[in-house]
Amino acid sequence: MIFENQYIQERIKKADELRSEGINPYPNITKPAVTSKEFNETYEYVKKSESKRDEDKSVTLKGRIKLLRIMGKAAFAKLEDSCGLVQIYYSRDELPEGYYNKIKKLIEVGDIVEATGFPFITQTGELTLHCKDLKIITKAISPLPEKFHGLQDAETRYRQRYLDMIVNPKVKDIFIQRSRIVSLVRRFFESKTFLEVETPMLHPIPGGANAKPFITHHNALNVERYLRVAPELYLKRLIVGGMEAVFEINRNFRNEGMDHTHNPEFTMIEFYWAYHRYTDLMNITEELFEYLFLNLQLPKILNYGDKRVDFSTPFAKISYIDSLTSIGNIPADITSDKEKIINFLNQNNIKVDPNLTLGYLQAELFDNFVEDKLIDPTFITDFPIDISPLARRSDENPQIAERFELFIAGREIANGFSELNDPIDQYERFKAQVEAKDATGDEEAMHMDLDYVRALSYGMPPTAGEGIGIDRLVMILTNQHSIRDVLLFPAMRPEVAIQTND
RNA sequence: GUCUCGUUAGCUCAGUCGGUAGAGCAUCUCACUUUUAAUGAGGGGGCCCUAGGUUCGAAUCCUAGACGGGACACCA
Numbered sequence: 001m002i003f004e005n006q007y008i009q010e011r012i013k014k015a016d017e018l019r020s021e022g023i024n025p026y027p028n029i030t031k032p033a034v035t036s037k038e039f040n041e042t043y044e045y046v047k048k049s050e051s052k053r054d055e056d057k058s059v060t061l062k063g064r065i066k067l068l069r070i071m072g073k074a075a076f077a078k079l080e081d082s083c084g085l086v087q088i089y090y091s092r093d094e095l096p097e098g099y100y101n102k103i104k105k106l107i108e109v110g111d112i113v114e115a116t117g118f119p120f121i122t123q124t125g126e127l128t129l130h131c132k133d134l135k136i137i138t139k140a141i142s143p144l145p146e147k148f149h150g151l152q153d154a155e156t157r158y159r160q161r162y163l164d165m166i167v168n169p170k171v172k173d174i175f176i177q178r179s180r181i182v183s184l185v186r187r188f189f190e191s192k193t194f195l196e197v198e199t200p201m202l203h204p205i206p207g208g209a210n211a212k213p214f215i216t217h218h219n220a221l222n223v224e225r226y227l228r229v230a231p232e233l234y235l236k237r238l239i240v241g242g243m244e245a246v247f248e249i250n251r252n253f254r255n256e257g258m259d260h261t262h263n264p265e266f267t268m269i270e271f272y273w274a275y276h277r278y279t280d281l282m283n284i285t286e287e288l289f290e291y292l293f294l295n296l297q298l299p300k301i302l303n304y305g306d307k308r309v310d311f312s313t314p315f316a317k318i319s320y321i322d323s324l325t326s327i328g329n330i331p332a333d334i335t336s337d338k339e340k341i342i343n344f345l346n347q348n349n350i351k352v353d354p355n356l357t358l359g360y361l362q363a364e365l366f367d368n369f370v371e372d373k374l375i376d377p378t379f380i381t382d383f384p385i386d387i388s389p390l391a392r393r394s395d396e397n398p399q400i401a402e403r404f405e406l407f408i409a410g411r412e413i414a415n416g417f418s419e420l421n422d423p424i425d426q427y428e429r430f431k432a433q434v435e436a437k438d439a440t441g442d443e444e445a446m447h448m449d450l451d452y453v454r455a456l457s458y459g460m461p462p463t464a465g466e467g468i469g470i471d472r473l474v475m476i477l478t479n480q481h482s483i484r485d486v487l488l489f490p491a492m493r494p495e496v497a498i499q500t501n502d
Numbered sequence: 503g504u505c506u507c508g509u510u511a512g513c514u515c516a517g518u519c520g521g522u523a524g525a526g527c528a529u530c531u532c533a534c535u536u537u538u539a540a541u542g543a544g545g546g547g548g549c550c551c552u553a554g555g556u557u558c559g560a561a562u563c564c565u566a567g568a569c570g571g572g573a574c575a576c577c578a
Contacts, residue, residue, distance in 0.1 A: 006547065007512050007529060067539075074535035091535055109528085123536045146513040146527050148539050153513085155570045167513090211577070230578095256577055257503075266578070412578065444577080469578055482571095496551090496569065 011141040014106045021102050025139035033060040036086035043119035043127055053120035060116045061086055061129055068109050088115045090131035110140035158490050178474045185269055188291045194245040199234035208232030210444040211254040227253035233452045235272045240460045247271035260482040264491050267470040276464040278402045281416040282379050286313045304409045304479055307375050315377040323380055328369030359384030374407035389429045391417035408476055416466030423456035
């Protein structure tokens with residue numbers, strides 16, 4: 001049984017004792033209360049008063065008991081609420097007759113209580129609530145982890161995030177910051193007249209990214225559905241339909257490996273902007289970062305682990321090909337020659353499929369020699385066309401896509417491009433992907449989406465679109481190095497213990 | 503998927519060469535009416551992750567597995 005542990009049994013017994021004393025351990029009551037923060041600020045003046053107390057005031061605090069020190073006929077407790085900690089004091093002679101002895105052993109660490117009394121200053125100078133009344137609001141029957149070391153075990157922290165948040169208050173700060181970031185991103189795009197939309201999560205055809213999808217079944221229609229790997233193709237249909245600036249902040253699902261930068265479901269913002277080009281995207285991206293740094297009151301230089309990242313704008317801009325030489329230190333005479341690239345990679349003990357196209361081989365060079373050297377925010381521009389199946393060809397150089405990626409701290413944060421809007425070209429590129437899928441068994445290659453091609457056939461104005469990984473953005477802005485630390489409930493294998501127990 | 507490290511009381515962790523399972527906090531009993539991880543005295547609490555194997559004897563050594571952390575691969 002889930003509650004067979006001896007400590008839980010002891011606490012269940014205490015809840016029963018409360019009931020037999022006529023005290024409901026789970027009352028449905030709420031009395032207006034002030035927060036710990038309000039209390040500490042409002043009654044700061046008591047510290048300076050001569051009597052060190054203000055008995056005319058009656059204040060109610062609510063919170064979870066985090067620390068409890070019982071000294072015979074009096075006790076101190078630290079309550080925690082959403083704002084922080086506050087101390088209360090209660091004693092036998094200040095509570096209603098006989099009440100103290102009733103509850104002394106029945107209210108304990110972990111319980112949620114409501115305390116009413118007046119502010120005073122203790123001998124050690126701490127502003128404290130002197131209780132005239134102390135009610136239990138919610139009995140906790142599971143004990144909290146150790147008060148000093150807290151909860152260290154990463155597995156328990158991720159599986160039981162609620163417990164992690166109770167015991168490790170700093171965890172909450174990360175998620176508060178995450179919420180602010182998402183809110184600011186939304187506000188930024190709204191202020192630029194972008195419209196927030198919601199497009200399907202259940203896709204008949206997975207599309208918009210090279211990724212393996214989750215597959216599910218829709219009973220009513222008896223059809224397979226794919227959890228979306230990207231909202232891209234739907235958002236661009238909206239541009240065809242006449243929305244000229246749209247964005248969506250939502251979850252994407254990719255059925256791939258998990259590690260400290262990958263969770264099977266992750267959050268992205270994608271935005272599409274008609275009558276704009278990829279150069280406009282780079283500008284608005286810089287503006288977004290300026291807006292975030294201003295409103296989050298972050299310094300322009302942030303530490304990320306042992307790296308120092310300078311977010312001063314404008315961000316560096318360098319073309320894909322140039323970066324191979326100037327950042328990757330790869331001789332310029334080999335970066336456009338398939339044979340030479342293969343030789344170079346082999347010399348560096350990197351195995352590649354010799355049938356790869358030039359663009360894919362250049363991508364191997366980039367991934368191995370350039371990416372992790374891009375610490376300060378850097379736009380890598382002008383990608384090879386064959387690794388950019390949805391991007392528009394450059395009018396000047398047909399081998400190059402009007403595309404960029406933004407790298408920060410050695411990681412891709414954003415990907416944007418001028419969208420391909422030639423329906424015939426799009427059709428051919430889908431076909432090439434499908435052929436690659438059939439020929440090489442590449443499970444991540446894109447599927448043919450004829451309706452999307454049909455949509456383009458009605459005419460999509462020149463459009464620029466970009467995706468920004470929100471989880472990774474939060475990681476960088478909060479100096480977290482595991483995606484699990486910026487996800488409230490990261491994906492975990494099924495928990496064995498709790499299933500076999502019940 | 504591969505490599506690597508880990509799993510011992512509710513929590514945080516020790517456990518030597520293979521020889522009866524340990525500490526702090528928490529819990530229980532007692533004392534204590536201004537504490538700060540309160541204090542003092544005493545008690546209880548274990549599927550040493552699981553299954554095999556080696557051995558007179560395994561928390562400890564070996565094999566396989568489960569779960570987790572880290573690194574790599576794929577990807578964003």
